[in-house]
Amino acid sequence: MTRAFCAKSVRSKWTIYLPRPRADDLLVMKPVLEIRRVESDAYSYRIGDQEAGGFFASIEHCLIDAAASLGHYFASVELNFEGLFLGACAIEAMRRTPKAVAQRIEQHFQPA
Numbered sequence: 227m228t229r230a231f232c233a234k235s236v237r238s239k240w241t242i243y244l245p246r247p248r249a250d251d252l253l254v255m256k257p258v259l260e261i262r263r264v265e266s267d268a269y270s271y272r273i274g275d276q277e278a279g280g281f282f283a284s285i286e287h288c289l290i291d292a293a294a295s296l297g298h299y300f301a302s303v304e305l306n307f308e309g310l311f312l313g314a315c316a317i318e319a320m321r322r323t324p325k326a327v328a329q330r331i332e333q334h335f336q337p338a
Contacts, residue, residue, distance in 0.1 A: 256314060257296060259303040261288050261331075273303075285328040293320035307331050 261271045268281040271288040273296065282288045285307075296303060297317045305315040312331065319327055 255300075256302055256304050257300060258306060259292050259296075259315070260306040260309075261285060262308055285331055286324045289320045289324040289327055293317050293324070297321055305331075307335070 257273050259271060259273055261269060264270050264281055267283060269283075269285055269288050270281050271278045271292055273292060278288070278291060282291065292303070297320075300317055302314045302316045303320075305312045312334070315327065
């Protein structure tokens with residue numbers, strides 16, 4: 227049995243993924259944040275066609291760096307990890323709770 231990687235139906239203290247698109251979300255541009263594993267302990271990310279400079283020790287550090295560069299311009303991003311689309315992720319969640327967002331991503335990719 228596979229689980230969908232999406233928000234809970236009940237509001238939580240922090241929301242990573244928007245439960246359903248609002249009318250104004252359809253009109254707003256969302257950049258694509260792609261995180262990939264380079265080595266067992268190294269990650270890299272890109273936003274659109276712009277590669278991040280260097281490697282990061284964890285997914286959490288990728289999220290912090292990406293949120294710092296995107297937060298002034300966008301409210302959310304479309305998140306990909308290892309080529310798999312995960313959904314929309316709020317920049318505010320990446321900024322305030324990067325560890326929790328990283329744990330959600332890692333939990334999704336744990337072998338069953």
